[in-house]
Every structure is written in C-alpha cells, then in structure tokens.
Amino acid sequence: MELPTLTTPRAGEPLTLYLSAPDIAVGAVLLTDRKTVQTPIYYVSRTFADAETRYSMLEKLVLALVYAAWRLKRYFQGHPIQVLTDYKLKSVSAKQELLGRLAKWEIELGKHSTEYKARPSIKGQVLADFVTEVPAEKVQECLYEQQPPVLSKENKKWILFTDGASSGEGSGSGLRLINPDGQEFTYAIKLNFKSTNNEAEYEAFLVGLRIAKKLGVKFLEARVYSMLIAGQVSGAYDAKNDIMASYLSQAKDLIQQFISCKVVHIRLSENRPTDALSKLAFTSFEHLGKDVRIEVLDSSSVPQHQVMVIQTGTVSWMTPIVKYLSSGILLEDKILARKIRHKALCYQVQDGLLFRKSFLGPLLRCVDTEDANYVIREIHEGICGLHVGPRMVVAKIMNVGYYWPVMHMDAVKEIKKCESCQRHEPHMLKPQNKLIPVTSAWPFQKWAIDIMGPFPEAPGWVKFLLVAIDYFTKWVEAKPLEKITAENIKKFLWESIICRFGLPQTLVSDNRTQFADKGLQELLSELHIS
Structure with a gap:
C-alpha cells in the first residue's frame, strides 16, 4: 500500500x-x-x-x-x-x-x-x-x-413567515405573507408595550393570521421560528403560563377560521428576512425593493394579568374597639356594648392604628390574627429566633411592642407546628395517659408472678428466677430454678405461697406457656384462684 x-x-x-x-x-x-x-x-x-x-x-x-x-x-x-x-x-x-x-x-x-x-x-x-x-x-x-422553489399557482396556498424579538432597546415583530403567485407582502410591527420574546413571537403570529383572514386566504402554511408556538399549537407543549394560554386560545380560534392552516417550525437560516423585519428599528434591510408596511400595536392582543380585588380592612377583634374610640359607635347588643366600653379604657387610637396601654411601658401596637401568626413565627424561628417556649415568646413579643388578646394560646398553637422543636425537644418522662391503679383489699389477696432470666449459671446449674409479689404488702417470694416447667411452677405456688400465706384470690401473670399449662390451670380452678 x-x-x-x-x-x-x-x-x-x-x-x-x-x-x-x-x-x-x-x-x-x-x-x-x-x-x-x-x-x-x-x-x-x-x-x-x-x-x-x-x-x-x-x-x-x-x-x-x-x-x-x-x-x-x-x-x-x-x-x-x-x-x-x-x-x-x-x-x-x-x-x-x-x-x-x-x-x-x-x-x-x-x-x-x-x-x-x-x-x-x-x-x-x-x-x-x-x-x-x-x-x-x-x-x-x-x-x-x-434557490427556494417558487410556489405553484395550482395549490392556492399562501405562506406566512413570522418572527419576533424583544430587547432592552424595544420589542418588535415581523411577518412576510407570500401568495401563490410569489407576490410578497412585508410587515414590520412595533410593540409599544413591554413584552417578552415569546409574547413578541405570538403577536407576529396573531397579526399574520388576522391579515391573511382579511385578504380572504383559505389555505395557509405558517412557518414560525418559535418552537414554542409550533409545539403549543400542535399540542406537543403545554401552555402553563396564563399569558401563553391566552395567546394559544386566540391562535386556535383564528386557525379554525381557515379551511387549512398548517404551522411549521423552521430554522433561523430560513427566516432571515423576517428576523431582520423584527429588528427593523436598529438593523438595515436593504435587499427589499418595495415599501415595508409598518404598524404600531399600542396594547397586547391578550389582556394582562387579571387582578383579583381583595377587600381591605377586614373585620377583626380590633374593629369594634376602633369604631367606638374613633366614632363612638357601639354594637346593638347591650351586653357586648358594655364589654367593649370597659375594654376601650385600656386602648387608644393614633393615626388610625390601635394601641394597648401598658403599665410603666410604651404603647403596644395591636395586630390582627394574620399579623400575629407572622410575629410569633419571626420571634420563635426567625433570623434571631431561639426556639424558646410560649411564655418566653410572649414576653419577647411584648418587649418588641406588639399585643393581641390571646397571645399565649396562639403562641402555643404555632410552636406546636415547629418541626425543629418537635425533633429536638427534651424527652418527657410524664406518661401520655393517666395511670390506672391496681388495688388489693387485704394482704396476700392478689399476687403477681413472672419468670426472669436466663442469667449466668449459678451453683446447682440454676439460671432462671421465679418471682411472686404481693400487691398489698409488696412482699417478694423468689426461687431459683434450673428449668422452667409447669411442675416447678405448681410446686412453687404450693410451697412458697399457699402453704405460707394461704389461698390467694387472684394470680396475675403474662400467660406464658408455663402459666397456661393445662395441669396448672386445673389446680387453680380447683382452688378457686382466678
């Protein structure tokens, strides 16, 4: 080679x-x-x-x-x-x-x-x-x-090229509409409102559809540079933004007015003239041998974000007190009116705000429930929060200068929601439920019996311990055993309890296999021990 x-x-x-x-x-x-x-x-x-x-x-x-x-x-x-x-x-x-x-x-x-x-x-x-x-x-x-192919006159299909651009210098859109004879209609659109790049793309697309509709176009192929528009119109992309959903809804309504309307995504290299139109304000476009129609849109094609009117000055615990101190208006209920009149002695209104009078201290600003919860969270777990208890939180809130009637109760509720306090709080030895005492009327009436072990072997090969305790006197009887069998338990009951202290009325055990033995149960039944 x-x-x-x-x-x-x-x-x-x-x-x-x-x-x-x-x-x-x-x-x-x-x-x-x-x-x-x-x-x-x-x-x-x-x-x-x-x-x-x-x-x-x-x-x-x-x-x-x-x-x-x-x-x-x-x-x-x-x-x-x-x-x-x-x-x-x-x-x-x-x-x-x-x-x-x-x-x-x-x-x-x-x-x-x-x-x-x-x-x-x-x-x-x-x-x-x-x-x-x-x-x-x-x-x-x-x-x-x-050399792009010339559209044939037979298919009667119009071609629409659209593009949009948005920058710090302004926003604009461009579109080119070509009829089956190859005649081109060129439009440059200036947007006199703030818009993102996607919104400018949609504006060009919607304006192009409207112009095509006015010209009586029935068959249209829209070639857009925005993959977002092509994907949303085809259903491949979802319009999660409210503004994009409004644009998509208008686009679909306009598309349905054509007999055939196809939306195709193209590369930037295929859309150079339209891209230049969208930037006409700061880009030369000398290759055009015709006048460019310039339109100005003063407002967006879709309404801006809908604002929900929120009622201000909501009713809270402060409302009747403020009305009484400001205008002398009381409630119709005489009992509630008398309570408000007495409570108002501890408050005063300044510049439309309600303050609580404190002893030997500054005025405390009164807050409603929503602000109160925010104050508690900020004091308890904010930047300078110490995750202290409710009493210390209430003291800090009053030192800062806030007040509302049920401060301690709200502090307890909010602190119970704190995840860090739940994880790192000290272990409480207090039982969660009330203890149920087990009483005995006289000595040696009720015994508790259980098996302990195995322990290390002791002399005589014993390693288990059979223990019985009297509920009344707390007297303990114990016997070491080598093996735990029902016979050994029967022998222990007879010799260490019945023969020494008499017949008990009740015997309490954990119902292990040795205590549930049939022979042992028959003996206890004969002696009437439950």
Whole structure:
C-alpha cells in the first residue's frame, strides 16, 4: 500500500481547496496540481460543537472554509486559493442581508484572494474522503437554500413567515405573507408595550393570521421560528403560563377560521428576512425593493394579568374597639356594648392604628390574627429566633411592642407546628395517659408472678428466677430454678405461697406457656384462684 506524501508549495503557486461537511465534523484538504497529479499539502478537520450541529448545510460548508482559512493562514496569505465546490458559496457570502455569524465569516474571508469554481472529477486515491462534499440526504436542502422553489399557482396556498424579538432597546415583530403567485407582502410591527420574546413571537403570529383572514386566504402554511408556538399549537407543549394560554386560545380560534392552516417550525437560516423585519428599528434591510408596511400595536392582543380585588380592612377583634374610640359607635347588643366600653379604657387610637396601654411601658401596637401568626413565627424561628417556649415568646413579643388578646394560646398553637422543636425537644418522662391503679383489699389477696432470666449459671446449674409479689404488702417470694416447667411452677405456688400465706384470690401473670399449662390451670380452678 502506498501512503500519500505531503509536499511543499512553491512561492506564488495557485493552490486548490476541497471541502467536506458530513454530519459530525468539517474537513478540508489543500493541494497543488503538478503534472496533472493532485498532491496534498495539508489536511485539517474538527468535530462540531453542539450548536454547530444545527447549522444548515451551506453554513457548515462556509464554516469548513473559515476554519481552513484560520488553520492555513500562511498559505491563504501567500497563494491564490481556488475553492472547488458544487454549491454557490460565493452567492451566499455576497448577500447584503447577512446577519450574525455569516457576516462575521464574510469579513474573515474577505481578507484573502479566494476564487470559487465548480468541482471537477477528483484525481487520486488520497482524496477519497472528499469525494462527497455533503451527505446525499442533505443535497436537496442545499439546493433549496441556494434557490427556494417558487410556489405553484395550482395549490392556492399562501405562506406566512413570522418572527419576533424583544430587547432592552424595544420589542418588535415581523411577518412576510407570500401568495401563490410569489407576490410578497412585508410587515414590520412595533410593540409599544413591554413584552417578552415569546409574547413578541405570538403577536407576529396573531397579526399574520388576522391579515391573511382579511385578504380572504383559505389555505395557509405558517412557518414560525418559535418552537414554542409550533409545539403549543400542535399540542406537543403545554401552555402553563396564563399569558401563553391566552395567546394559544386566540391562535386556535383564528386557525379554525381557515379551511387549512398548517404551522411549521423552521430554522433561523430560513427566516432571515423576517428576523431582520423584527429588528427593523436598529438593523438595515436593504435587499427589499418595495415599501415595508409598518404598524404600531399600542396594547397586547391578550389582556394582562387579571387582578383579583381583595377587600381591605377586614373585620377583626380590633374593629369594634376602633369604631367606638374613633366614632363612638357601639354594637346593638347591650351586653357586648358594655364589654367593649370597659375594654376601650385600656386602648387608644393614633393615626388610625390601635394601641394597648401598658403599665410603666410604651404603647403596644395591636395586630390582627394574620399579623400575629407572622410575629410569633419571626420571634420563635426567625433570623434571631431561639426556639424558646410560649411564655418566653410572649414576653419577647411584648418587649418588641406588639399585643393581641390571646397571645399565649396562639403562641402555643404555632410552636406546636415547629418541626425543629418537635425533633429536638427534651424527652418527657410524664406518661401520655393517666395511670390506672391496681388495688388489693387485704394482704396476700392478689399476687403477681413472672419468670426472669436466663442469667449466668449459678451453683446447682440454676439460671432462671421465679418471682411472686404481693400487691398489698409488696412482699417478694423468689426461687431459683434450673428449668422452667409447669411442675416447678405448681410446686412453687404450693410451697412458697399457699402453704405460707394461704389461698390467694387472684394470680396475675403474662400467660406464658408455663402459666397456661393445662395441669396448672386445673389446680387453680380447683382452688378457686382466678
């Protein structure tokens, strides 16, 4: 196998450049033609960034040329370069309405002596990777970008292009309406109200639908740059914002008035003129050979946020006292009126606010229930909160200068809701329920019996302890046992309790297997021990 050999160009020798733009990378090869043999000089390539994968095919080819000019700067400055391509890159770079990256690339390429020629047949195996300039499935896309197809008169379908833009300098929208004959109606819309970029996009879309309806359009295809509009109209996206939901509702109502209306999302490269219209206030748009119709929208197409009217001055515990101190108005109920008259002696009104008189202290401002809960939370768990008890919280609230009648009760309720206090409060030994005492009328009437162990073995191989306690005298009888069986328990009851203290009336146990033995139960039944 013979590997390709790189060569050095001669001074002033014309060089040839091939471009390649597959799906994931761009590449270029610089070569020279000597004795009808194409000899490579340099290869360059790089993968796409994430944003670059969404460029159109012509933009990818121009990117490959710009990258080659940057990497092979010395060759481009010292030699005339012939770019061999099947596509009209020169016409793309010569457009007057260039914006963004294409304008920047045109400035970079303008510094070099570059000539564009059609691709001939490639000579040599060394250029096998550059036989295909673009993937086969992208050829039609390149041809469409070079020369968009003219709409036929038969389908009677109108095309609507819309775009919107919003910035600190203002908001605007643009739209282009093309009839089946190819005649274009261009509109630039200035928005005299604050709007987001999505709202500006929707305004352009709605205005375009209204204009098409006035012109009697029946079949319409709307090509929008906003993926949000295309997704919401198709149902792929949900309109969670109230404003977006209102815009979507109006858009669907207008769409239903057409026999056929299709909404399609397009790339920015396909929507350059409309994008320039939306920025007409600060962008030149010289390629248009006709007058641009400029409209001004003073208000949004949808109503702004609906504001719910909230009643101010809600009734609280302070209302009757304030009315009495300010206007002398009392309630009709004589008993309640007398109570308010007595309570009012402890309050006074200043600048429309109710204050509580305190002993040897400043006036305390009275607050309603909502403000009271906020004050409690701020004192208890705020920035300077100590998570103290209700009595200390009430004392701090009064030191700060607030008051309401049921301060302690509200503090207890709010502190019970504090998660930190519930987690870190000290362990309470107080039982949660009331204790139920077990009484005995006379000594040795009721005994409690239980088994303890096993313990470490003691002399005699004993490791269990059988214990009985009298409820009245707290007398304890115990016996160590090697094994716990029903016979041992019967022997212990007979010798240590019945023979010494008489027959008990009640015997309390945990009903373990040894206490639930049939023989033991028969003995207790014969002796009438429950």
